[in-house]
Amino acid sequence: MTRTAQTEVGLLVRRTARGATALRGGAPWRPTPYQVFGGLFWLVLCLASWRVPMCCDFGQHAAVVERLKASLLHPAHPTADLPGEGSPFYSPYTVAQGAFARVTGLAGWEVVRLSAPLNLLVLLTGIGRFVRVLAPRRPFAPVCALLAMVLLWGTERAWSSGYLGLMSMTGNLGYPSTFAIGLTFWAWALTGTLAGGIGGPVRYIGPSGLRSLSGYKGLGVLYGLILLVHPITASAAALGAVAFVAGWQRGWRAAVAARWAITGAAALMVAHLWPYFDVLALPGDHSMDAMHRRLYEGVPGHFWLALIGVPALWLRARRSRRDPLVLMFALDCLVVAYGWISGHYTYGRILGLALVAPQFALAIELAAARPWPVWRRALGAVAAVGACVGFLTVQAGAVVPRSLDPVSFDQPPRWPSYxxxxxxxxxxxxxxxxxxxxxxxxxxxxxxxxxxxxxxxxxxxxxxxxxxxxxxxxxxxxxxxxxxxxxxxxxxxxxxxxxxxxxxxxxxxxxxxxxxxxxxxxxxxx
The missing domain is CATH 3.40.50 (Rossmann fold)
Structure with missing residues (x-):
């Protein structure tokens, strides 16, 4: 089979299978490094999250499931004896949880607990797919990206919904924000594929249908789902989409612009048709800004280790000013700054996703084939030290039980049961x-x-x-x-x-x- 014929088979085909091997279904399957490491990570973190008692926002999310379990179509307010009409907590994700609770008879807190493994699976597969789009020929890049994402934060504990540090994830895996972030990585990967193909602005078109009109519509539905599940995560998702389209899309013709317009229209249509609340009215709501002011307090202590990835971003910017990770980081920083200046502190909730660009740029750089030049060895050494510092000062207690803890690592919160x-x-x-x-x-x-x-x-x-x-x-x-x-x-x-x-x-x-x-x-x- 010629190289051209191989290309026409589709997007994911790497090699052809011949003879009896083809009849048996091709070459034996071998797990990738990320599948092995990601599987172990999934198991360890699920066990770690299971030992953390209900705390923080867990009660709110479990209460939402309880209200939907009582009345799926007309739930009451999540925590008060009031009508629940218009509450953004009643998203497609929580409605599915409520339906599951009604069918199984499980309590709301049990359903939130059981959501953690599913959410983590969506997140890990999304990360793997996203990094493969950015670096298709670096098999260890997703592993490095996952390590950077969970360890390179700061030396003070940052515990908030949507933060992807190892410590924070033990308590937040069952939340809608984790599911929405997982979908966001998938959406960015598909956006990058539609905008320029695997690995960059290469015009690679196969029969998979990814560039068909239905592909753009489906991507819009995915962004609309993210918007309904967790609106503030959707803000970061939209910024990433803009970065990929602006960075990788070439040949701006009327037909190309129309297809991206269809993606945006599909997302807005999905959001508009959802009957439980009007998500498009939320940007004008300031009721939650005061409680999110704390996100801006102590930012250096919470996030400074992620700055180790900034040199890698600078290198990507030198290679291309339209690099999607560079554009994404710039847009995220602008929105975070706007939240602080305007007093709309809710936008500070994208701080966690703003770290994705430097963390993943660093990971992709360190996953390059050897031999490494001196500057890359130096960057790798600094990253390794930073990861160790982050693990030992903040993150270790997430996975090291107190009974096995030799130095009294900081542990996740242990609130009393009621x-x-x-x-x-x-x-x-x-x-x-x-x-x-x-x-x-x-x-x-x-x-x-x-x-x-x-x-x-x-x-x-x-x-x-x-x-x-x-x-x-x-x-x-x-x-x-x-x-x-x-x-x-x-x-x-x-x-x-x-x-x-x-x-x-x-x-x-x-x-x-x-x-x-x-x-x-x-x-x-x-």
């Missing part, structure tokens, strides 16, 4: 909780809060502030029984979950208490 309280409270009943942990975790079991802890675009922020003020008034030691009764009636409160420092009102009856935290569960009547 199983003891949840077994007394029926799903949908309203709770006043004054503890930091309790207010964030008790909704995971099905109960509602009198005052939601998290802002939500589907709930008027003024209503949330009023409820928070009412709860503070109820818990005030100087409050009267009449005032407390008014709050109970107004918000249909049935339970109090109080810290050991709080006074239990005289009209409440203690039902149970936690031997770990000293918190008290009391039943209350108006």
């Amino acid at each position: 199983d003891w309280a949840a077994r007394h409270i029926k799903p949908g009943e309203v709770v006043i909780a004054d503890g930091y942990y309790a207010a964030r975790l008790i909704p995971a079991y099905g109960p509602n809060l009198a005052a939601p802890v998290w802002p939500d675009a589907g709930l008027d922020e003024r209503e949330r502030v009023r409820r928070l003020a009412a709860v503070r008034g109820y818990l005030d030691p100087t409050s009267t029984r009449a005032g407390r009764s008014a709050v109970v009636r107004r918000y249909h409160v049935r339970w109090l979950l109080l810290t050991r420092w709080s006074r239990v009102p005289e009209e409440a009856t203690v039902v149970d208490w936690s031997r770990r935290t000293g918190e008290v569960l009391a039943r209350v009547r108006a």
Whole structure:
């Protein structure tokens, strides 16, 4: 078979199979380095994430599944006894989780736990495909990229949804953000293939249909899905798409521009047709900006090790000013800066994905065939030292259990469990909780809060502030029984979950208490 004939077979064919080998299905399958390393990484991180108890935003995501399990078409507000119409938490991803919970009878927190292996699989396969588009002839590039992505962050713990450091991932694997980031890597890989082909701006067209009109439409549907699953990740996904199209697309004719316009239109159409909330209205919502200001605090300590990859980006920029990773990094930095200057701090959530460009540029550079020039050996040595520093100062505790820890590595958060309280409270009943942990975790079991802890675009922020003020008034030691009764009636409160420092009102009856935290569960009547 000639080289031309081999090319026409399709995009993924590397060699031909002859004779009996062809009849048996071709050459024996051999795993790539990334398949071996990625499989081991998947197993280790799934086990590591399973040992981390519910904490942080886990309660919110489990509560969303609980509401969808109760009513798939008309779910209530994720954490309050209010309508849930317009809440961006009800995405295709969480609706699928809710349907799974209804079919299996599993609790919301169990479904979030079980989502972690699937999300990690989507993420790892997306990384592998993305790096192969950037560096098709460097088999160890995906391995280096994965190591850089999980280790080269900083020397202070950065724990947030959407951050891909080893430590942060142990707690966030089951979240929609992880699934959306995995889809983003797949979308970037397909965008790069459509824009210029594998490995760069090469006009490589096979019969796979990737350059057909349906390919552009399908890519638009994928970007629309990312937009619905996690809108802020979609911002970074769109910037990456712009970088690949601007960097690799050649021969801008009317037909080419029309195809990319179809991709954008398909994405917007998918987003517009989703019935649960209007995702296109979210850019004007500022309700979550205040809580995201902290993302900009301590940025150097959280991310400085990723700067080791900047020289690799500079080298790519010297080779081509239109390099997609260079353009992606520049666009991400501009959006992060805009978030800080404008006060729209929610855009700081793309900080994690902004590191992808320097991390992956470094990985691709270090995966080059040997012999290495002096500068590449120096860059590799600095990267190795940086990875060791990142692992030993922040990331090691994610995978090293305390029982096997010789030096007391920093461990993932270990919040208390509220199983003891949840077994007394029926799903949908309203709770006043004054503890930091309790207010964030008790909704995971099905109960509602009198005052939601998290802002939500589907709930008027003024209503949330009023409820928070009412709860503070109820818990005030100087409050009267009449005032407390008014709050109970107004918000249909049935339970109090109080810290050991709080006074239990005289009209409440203690039902149970936690031997770990000293918190008290009391039943209350108006």
